[in-house]
Amino acid sequence: MPELPEVETIKNDLRPLLAGRVITDVKVAWEGCVDRPLASEFGDQIVGRRMEGVERRGKLLVFTLSGGKTLLVHLRMTGSLLVAEPTAPWGSHTRLSFRLDNGKELRFVNVRKFGRVYLVDDPQEVVGDLGPEPLNEEFGVDDFRALFDNRRGMIKPLLLNQRFLAGLGNIYVDEAMFQARLHPRRKAHTLSPEELAGLYDAIRDVLRQAIADKGTSRSDYVRPDGAEGGHQEHLLVFGRVGKPCPRCGATIERLVVGGRGTYICPRCQE
């Protein structure tokens, strides 16, 4: 679920709550969520460290810790990070919890057990293969166009590829492709420079709008205080099969592209 706008929102919410806090204890309720180091060593390696930075890279949360370690969290489809009182009910899907020196707990909740945490010396070993950040100031339309050199696959799977471009998921790819009036099965190398410029603008517009709305809550996504995002009210095509296209009134269809449920307006997108 969480894509770039959701992770950005979580990062913005967490930073004032976590910056400067010391981790005083760790509870691992399900060892499988610790990708590295060994789950048995995770607590010993992290307890006592101070949270010095809270950042985002792609869909990953990046916590810079004292003593040269970095904690990274990938929420995958159903993960959330909650800041809770230790007395709050544990909940059967809480996989990991960090006790903080202000008495609160940072809890990693994950219904489907896909989310992972990484504690590493060099964050590059986790984020090193990611593509560029679409919202970075220095990421211009020419940089975007250059990504398409020698790419011959369908556009949607390409945009979902995190090594191509970091942060887009199923929802925002569909929304951006609708806004750019492009069919998700179009081959990357058939897009004109003008179409690529339109897609570049659409991706950035969609992401910025969703961040302004604090993300899209359809099923699992909630902010660290339990609040929902608001962008589900502004989705133009995603999940709206059978409803009228907001631009032309044609009926929105659902297809499968690259194995993913895909929503398009069959009249606007070619």
Added chain:
DNA sequence: CGGGAAACCTGCAGGC
């Protein structure tokens, strides 16, 4: 490199 399918998991909606 491209594309499809399966795998990792659990919960929920829909059909009967």
Added chain:
DNA sequence: TGCCTGCAGGTTTCCC
């Protein structure tokens, strides 16, 4: 009410 099937916003891996 209960059972069964299919589906889910992410990512990796295997296979052709």
